Amino acid sequence: MSLRLPVARSVLQGCGARSIAAVRAQALASSRFATARRYASSKTTTMTVRDALNSAMAEELDRDDDVFIIGEEVAQYNGAYKVTKGLLDRFGERRVVDTPITEYGFAGLAVGAALKGLKPIVEFMSFNFSMQAIDAVVNSAAKTHYMSGGTQKCQIVFRGTNGSAVGVAAQHSQDYSAWYGSIPGLKVLVPYSAEDARGLLKAAIRDPNPVVFLENELLYGESFEVSEEALSPDFTLPYTAKVEREGSDVSIVTYTRNVQFSLEAAEILQRDHGISAEVINLRSIRPLDVDAIIKTVKKTNHLVTVESTFPSFGVGSEIVAQIMESEGFDYLDAPIKRVTGADVPTPYAKELEDFAFPDAPTIVRAVKDILSVE
């Protein structure tokens, strides 16, 4: 199967390019990788995550008049990160709505519209700003179908950038996957590749429940191969994990941009230590594909989780607990190890910020530790 490494384009902030360029150099040097690329199907296209999201929304707006987009700078500015580029021109002001900087208000307004049967796509310029609207997301959207005894649905997608960018410091770098992941009534999706982005966003927009869709700013510009099937206007993905790289010695379970670092780490482990790592891309936090995690643990008997959330009460903690309580526990040859963000508000200086989030070398360290390799 082909290796799912992104073909790196220039990363917006520059310093993030370090690891991608390094990987590219390694990848080109690695003949196995080059062979896989050479034999790639001639029918595949590449697409950036940004274009994947844009095309997904365009198709869904086209398909269903009740779908509309609302958020800051989504219309005339063409999107703060250009994800909604061209959509105002194509669909008009009624379908793509610019709002003032009032998250609580416009998230609540969108929820109200959803209660009345419309299907809003709410863009939070960053999920850091969703904290101002979290009551609307949790109390007015997520819980309503239950509180109303199933008589009042709320079909809505909250999407936007989540987790770290580079150099944006403490108030703009938090990862909210664990917080939203704990709420019954929500679904929480975490796409990685362009195909993930297309399929999951289209599924989320069609889902009659409220969905939190966590994107990553640094992935927007990354290009991925997409299959023919993924280009179909009816392409949707189920909310299940995906095996990005098969392996036999250790399982690395992760999501969003950390998939990239995990794949890099897998390359390093193979090349330098002959360790075969399996990389699982969760794609969904709620529901969490515990079956896929158990399956990979049964195969490799070793598990490392990787996430950008703060270390306490995070997604990795949840995975550890799930495995402990399942038959997966019996297949572990070593305790599970978590790689997470650091327990600090994100610092600004690059030398310190580099310690705040996972990277390939740290993942390699974690794997070597549980495999007792020097």
Next chain:
Amino acid sequence: MLSAAMHAHRAVLPASRGVSLLSRAGSRCLATATATGTGASGASTSASDDAITITLPDHSFEGYLVEPPSLEFHTTKGQLLQMYKDMVIIRRMEMACDALYKAKKIRGFCHLSVGQEAIAVGIENAITKLDSVITSYRCHGFTYMRGATVKAVLAELMGRRAGVSHGKGGSMHLYAPGFYGGNGIVGAQVPLGAGLAFAHQYKNEDACSFTLYGDGASNQGQVFESFNMAKLFNLPVVFCCENNKYGMGTAASRSSATTEYFKRGQYIPGIKVDGMNVLSIYQASKFAKDWCVSGKGPLVLEYETYRYGGHSMSDPGTTYRTREEIQNMRSKSDPIAGLKMHLIDLGIATEAEVKAYDKQARKHVDEQVELADACAPPEAKLSILFEDVYVKGTETPTLRGRISEDTWDFKKGGFANRD
């Protein structure tokens, strides 16, 4: 005795809501002679269809950036009678809630609207089923007016399966067709209401959203965010502040730098309305609906009202105000007594007939209480616990109970980890 022709959008006969709550058939009961068999006199029957002109007292309205509605309006005697009956049913229903709460059949929070009945009734009579209404947790009267039966409301409060939310919501989370709750977080309903209006506009409907909140909620930031977007987008929303003078135990003057709530919309016109007079409310609400539906954008209404009871059943309501004040409002400004006087003065009903309506309402509510109390609670089954977290057929594969053994598998329709 009321002809069905008078209010085509309302069912004449009481209809039980049962479990099927999605019917829009408008099942609100009119505790009428048809149900009880005792007729109101023939003189009233012919009189009740007559048109009538009402002239409101001078102090009924105060306008801000807008000419207040006319003090004179036309209606029918039948409509006035209907409003009376509606208010009495709500009053009786709320008093039943009080008793049921004290009997421990209603648990948790219970916020009663005794004294404020005119607002739910006045608004409903001014709008149609196409319009939307949303309010806070003080919502029992609105739920009834929007079409739920008294039985279904009380059943929900008592946590029964036949309740409007199937026992999953309780007092603060009541819903009905065109009624979006019942909202527990103070002020959260205001942006939701603006969103309902957004949807009306999006779908090009001749309808508006009545979005109610209290003096306590009026200072919330999200209220101002809603005002701003409503004005910018020209949304057909009527922001209605039910100013009952107290936000829980805090007098309005202690919470609000200005208590002129009808002016808080700043760039949005506002009207202050006597909230103890159902006729003023009716006229103002009609004016507001016409304003919105004709494309003039949002409006703010302040209904000046009063609650005789405490903030909720846990609050006696006498530690922050005097009993004299409460008694004074009850004796001088009661909305039901006020309309009763009009009915008698205008010859729409005699004292005896009004007493008969009171008795019918009490009887109806008593019957509905019994019916509700006889309803079963949800079965104590985990399958029901996990139902409705997500729309049926689109659930996550599993949901966890208190321990992992209690994990429910939706495809299996049973437990995931037990054999």
